[in-house]
Amino acid sequence: MGRPKALLPIQGRTFLENILDAISHTSIEDTIVVLGHHRQEIERNLSLPRTVYNPDYEQGMITSLQTGIRKLSWDSTGAFLFLVDHPLVEPATIEAIIMNLAPNRIVLPTFQGRRGHPVLFSSEVLEEILALRSGEGANIVVRRNRDRIVEVPVNAPGILADIDTPEQFEQLRKDYP
Secondary structure (H helix, E strand, O other): OOOOHHHOEEOOEEHHHHHHHHHHOOOOOOOEEEEEOEHHHHHHHOOOOEEEEOOOHHHOHHHHHHHHHHOOOOOOOEEEEOOOOOOOOOHHHHHHHHOOOOOOOEEEEEEOOEEOOOEEEEHHHHHHHHOOOOOOOOHHHHHHOHHHEEEEEOOOHHHHOOOOOHHHHHHHHHHOO
């Protein structure tokens, strides 16, 4: 992208601020922001809740998820994975996902039959994520057992917005001024 995605502007806030604002309007009790690349620039520009640094961020995104999981309270019922390049999450979507959490489940939103983000992993699944090697993705755990996946249909097309290129970013700015 050429600059930190966390700091890209959308609707008067940064991508990360938009996600954190949505989280703040839900029943989520603890928020941990995992920082890696561009850590200092992000910390300098944003007021963040609890943060943790992942020194292994270059080894793959899973190392950041694992770093965040290791900082969770022992009695956590699960953990959400919010990706900074999916900035259009809504509080109602988060709550709908939470309402469907059950032991040994992976809960994810769908819009018009397509899966999106964020994804909620029950505490029982977190150990599997911690066992993944760098370079592997959480999707390995998601695909391992389809019976434990709970899809939650939502009326929120933003769950599908994945911004990886300058062209996608410009389209997002046109669609969500």
